[in-house]
Amino acid sequence: DGVLEALAERNIASYRVLWFEDDEPSTWPALSLATVTTHDLPTVAGLWSGADVDDVLASSDMAEDDVRAGRAELLERLARAGVEPGDEVGGADGVVAAAYRRLGGAGSLLLALSLEDALLEERRPNIPGTTADQRDNWCIPLPLALDDLVTARPPADLLAGLRRGRTGH
Numbered sequence: 001d002g003v004l005e006a007l008a009e010r011n012i013a014s015y016r017v018l019w020f021e022d023d024e025p026s027t028w029p030a031l032s033l034a035t036v037t038t039h040d041l042p043t044v045a046g047l048w049s050g051a052d053v054d055d056v057l058a059s060s061d062m063a064e065d066d067v068r069a070g071r072a073e074l075l076e077r078l079a080r081a082g083v084e085p086g087d088e089v090g091g092a093d094g095v096v097a098a099a100y101r102r103l104g105g106a107g108s109l110l111l112a113l114s115l116e117d118a119l120l121e122e123r124r125p126n127i128p129g130t131t132a133d134q135r136d137n138w139c140i141p142l143p144l145a146l147d148d149l150v151t152a153r154p155p156a157d158l159l160a161g162l163r164r165g166r167t168g169h
Contacts, residue, residue: 004029013110017041018103019077025106034108036099036117039125043116044099045092047074051122059135060127093120093154097161104165111162118155119143 007014008031016034018025019041028034036044046052056067083099096117103111116125119142126137144152 007031016106016108018081018083018099019074021081025081025102025108028107030107030109032106032108033110033112034103034106035112035114036103037114037124040128041124042071042074043114043121043124044078044096045117045120046122046124047071047078048092048095049122052124055123055135056127060130062129092122093157096120096154097157100158101161101165104162106165111166113158113162115142116140118149118158119152120154 004014008029011031014029014032016025016028016032017038018034018036021028025034042052046055050071053067053071056062057064078095078099081099081102083095083102100113100117115121116123121140121143123140125140127135130137149155
């Protein structure tokens with residue numbers, strides 16, 4: 001306790017991950033970096049489709065019940081954060097867009113967009129506790145060349161959603 005207050009007193013930005021915050025994103029402190037996920041957590045698309053569960057079970061020694069319970073908890077946290085599939089939200093791309101639109105409403109000065117989420121990648125960069133024999137962490141090929149990233153539809157849609165969410169910030 002008191003860590004966030006100590007950071008703020010020293011003008012050091014805190015770190016807010018949508019899945020783990022109980023407060024409304026608009027109430028997050030300005031002096032913070034906000035994101036939906038991290039390199040050690042599932043991508044939104046991987047969480048939504050269940051592909052992350054399959055990847056973790058195939059490449060780690062984690063118990064299946066624990067992995068499935070973790071997925072259920074993150075899905076519940078997304079729902080509590082206001083990211084739920086509705087008629088207007090299609091497959092994983094709709095859920096990713098909704099999550100980042102929600103993030104756009106954060107009071108944080110800095111927002112981090114996961115490259116994997118921008119490209120609707122189901123595999124996360126790293127599964128903690130795995131070795132090179134189990135999984136090629138940090139070696140997931142992107143589905144398009146970096147030169148094409150600026151004009152590709154999914155990243156452009158995600159950025160547009162973030163901008164819509166930023167209205168008023």
